Amino acid sequence: xxxxxxxxxxxxxxxxxxxxxxxxxxxxxxxxxxxxxxxxxxxxxxxxxxxxxxxxxxxxxxxxxxxxxxxxxxxxxxxxxxxxxxxxxxxxxxxxxxxxxxxxxxxxxxxxxxxxxxxxxxxxxxxxxxxxxxxxxxxxxxxxxxxxxxxxxxxxxxxxxxxxxxxxxxxxxxxxxxxxxxxxxxxxxxxxxxxxxxxxxxxxxxxxxxxxxxxxxxxxxxxxxxxxxxxxxxxxxxxxxxxxxxxxxxxxxxxxx
Amino acid sequence: xxxxxxxxxxxxxxxxxxxxxxxxxxxxxxxxxxxxxxxxxxxxxxxxxxxxxxxxxxxxxxxxxxxxxxxxxxxxxxxxxxxxxxxxxxxxxxxxxxxxxxxxxxxxxxxxxxxxxxxxxxxxxxxxxxxxxxxxxxxxxxxxxxxxxxxxxxxxxxxxxxxxxxxxxxxxxxxxxxxxxxxxxxxxxxxxxxxxxxxxxxxxxxxxxxxxxxxxxxxxxxxxxxxxxxxxxxxxxxxxxxxxxxxxxxxxxxxxxxxxxxxxxxxxxxxxxxxxxxxxxxxxxxxxxxxx
Numbered sequence: 001x002x003x004x005x006x007x008x009x010x011x012x013x014x015x016x017x018x019x020x021x022x023x024x025x026x027x028x029x030x031x032x033x034x035x036x037x038x039x040x041x042x043x044x045x046x047x048x049x050x051x052x053x054x055x056x057x058x059x060x061x062x063x064x065x066x067x068x069x070x071x072x073x074x075x076x077x078x079x080x081x082x083x084x085x086x087x088x089x090x091x092x093x094x095x096x097x098x099x100x101x102x103x104x105x106x107x108x109x110x111x112x113x114x115x116x117x118x119x120x121x122x123x124x125x126x127x128x129x130x131x132x133x134x135x136x137x138x139x140x141x142x143x144x145x146x147x148x149x150x151x152x153x154x155x156x157x158x159x160x161x162x163x164x165x166x167x168x169x170x171x172x173x174x175x176x177x178x179x180x181x182x183x184x185x186x187x188x189x190x191x192x193x194x195x196x197x198x199x200x201x202x203x204x205x206x207x208x209x210x211x212x213x214x215x216x217x218x219x220x221x222x223x224x225x226x227x228x229x230x231x232x233x234x235x236x237x238x239x240x241x242x243x244x245x246x247x248x249x250x251x252x253x254x255x256x257x
Numbered sequence: 258x259x260x261x262x263x264x265x266x267x268x269x270x271x272x273x274x275x276x277x278x279x280x281x282x283x284x285x286x287x288x289x290x291x292x293x294x295x296x297x298x299x300x301x302x303x304x305x306x307x308x309x310x311x312x313x314x315x316x317x318x319x320x321x322x323x324x325x326x327x328x329x330x331x332x333x334x335x336x337x338x339x340x341x342x343x344x345x346x347x348x349x350x351x352x353x354x355x356x357x358x359x360x361x362x363x364x365x366x367x368x369x370x371x372x373x374x375x376x377x378x379x380x381x382x383x384x385x386x387x388x389x390x391x392x393x394x395x396x397x398x399x400x401x402x403x404x405x406x407x408x409x410x411x412x413x414x415x416x417x418x419x420x421x422x423x424x425x426x427x428x429x430x431x432x433x434x435x436x437x438x439x440x441x442x443x444x445x446x447x448x449x450x451x452x453x454x455x456x457x458x459x460x461x462x463x464x465x466x467x468x469x470x471x472x473x474x475x476x477x478x479x480x481x482x483x484x485x486x487x488x489x490x491x492x493x494x495x496x497x498x499x500x501x502x503x504x505x506x507x508x509x510x511x512x513x514x515x516x517x518x519x520x521x522x523x524x525x526x527x528x529x530x531x532x533x534x535x536x537x538x539x540x541x542x543x544x545x546x547x548x549x
Contacts, residue, residue, distance in 0.1 A: 059435060062430075062434065064358075087437050087439055088437070090434065090435055090437040094435060097428065099428060101426070101428035101432045103432065103433075103447060113433070114436040114438075117442050118437075163432070166436065167436070
């Protein structure tokens with residue numbers, strides 16, 4: 001029975017607090033992330049949604065003075081134990097950021113970065129990984145003739161898909177998206193949203209967005225957070241059509257936020 | 258209509274005018290003094306500057322001939338100084354920028370660096386004499402002089418390297434770590450290559466600065482006269498700044514060698530300008546490539 005639940009939920013977040021110094025940014029959150037689903041986290045600025053997302057692959061470790069209480073189980077294993085291999089965790093739980101952040105090197109080198117630091121040296125093997133990742137990120141057709149050009153010469157939308165390809169090259173099981181389209185134009189945004197639908201067939205996706213329409217369009221499940229607390233969580237349709245909590249209703253109808 | 262008048266009306270503002278002309282005058286004065294010095298040295302030095310002057314050793318008690326060993330001495334001192342100081346300086350900068358936590362150790366290191374940067378060059382000369390020449394038993398030698406110069410330029414290299422490292426966008430580090438790279442992999446593969454033009458620029462400008470120093474090499478490396486170029490690190494060398502000092506103060510032919518003194522000074526200035534030019538070119542290339 002327990003095993004079944006774990007297969008269904010790739011992440012189980014239990015009574016989870018995140019502090020920055022003495023400031024409580026995420027308060028007693030309980031949330032399950034289902035495998036091969038897209039989970040959206042919405043809420044007004046400063047509600048802790050990015051903090052919660054970054055807790056899932058321990059990117060918050062980089063922030064001095066941040067600390068946590070409670071548990072985050074990834075496939076049943078608490079990732080905040082002392083003996084956690086954070087490097088392996090981040091390989092399996094990748095992240096795409098708000099502002100496209102390719103490295104100042106070629107398209108090829110950007111995608112090959114992860115495999116290379118894992119000491120994959122064979123050219124043919126690297127070529128295959130790079131092509132595969134770019135195809136999955138729906139960028140191959142556009143860049144196959146300019147793999148040696150700088151990743152920074154691409155358009156904003158292409159750069160973001162390059163960053164997605166860079167993460168996919170690690171064969172992650174989960175990809176975390178931190179407002180991935182807020183710096184992009186509507187067409188690039190639509191491309192990324194279509195890409196998310198494609199990707200969810202193979203991986204689990206958690207996306208933070210302050211764009212409610214986006215959450216409604218792309219996600220299967222939606223979590224609404226407000227001042228560090230998880231207010232409501234459920235099927236996206238239910239949340240948007242028939243919210244149970246008054247705060248959720250006020251937020252999604254645009255009365256604040 | 259009235260709006261148009263308002264735009265057109267041009268009242269003379271005395272304060273504005275006064276300060277503008279003051280700033281302009283002072284700015285020009287600074288430039289004129291600098292250009293004047295350069296012109297003065299170039300005018301006096303260019304007469305002796307020739308192919309022979311830079312390829313022949315001095316002859317006749319240094320009253321004739323060229324300054325070849327002197328140029329080579331300065332180039333060697335500068336070059337070895339760079340080889341020693343860049344790894345130490347960059348490593349320290351990496352520690353300060355990436356690893357150190359705000360605390361007692363960091364404060365102590367920073368304090369030492371700032372203090373070191375303000376110490377007069379003759380003190381470094383004495384330090385070099387006590388440590389490298391005497392304690393390490395290098396004697397008056399190329400290596401002792403280079404190490405003394407390295408100690409002197411170290412604070413500058415550390416602070417320019419640290420700035421270059423800190424200028425690497427945080428998002429690069431974040432992206433690398435999110436790919437499952439370790440901190441050291443991130444520094445080695447992303448941070449250092451991105452910061453490298455800035456680090457090199459700082460290193461070149463810093464070393465160009467010390468290549469003209471007299472005091473640090475006076476007790477540690479500089480020879481009054483050597484017949485040729487040094488064959489080992491443990492031999493003393495002639496050097497451009499010290500050569501000027503010697504010819505202008507210590508010889509019996511001070512008046513006679515004036516042209517050679519100016520020629521040597523001009524050579525030193527050209528050498529420093531060339532190094533600065535290299536630094537500027539590096540910096541410009543970095544700016545062109547920088548797209549973030």
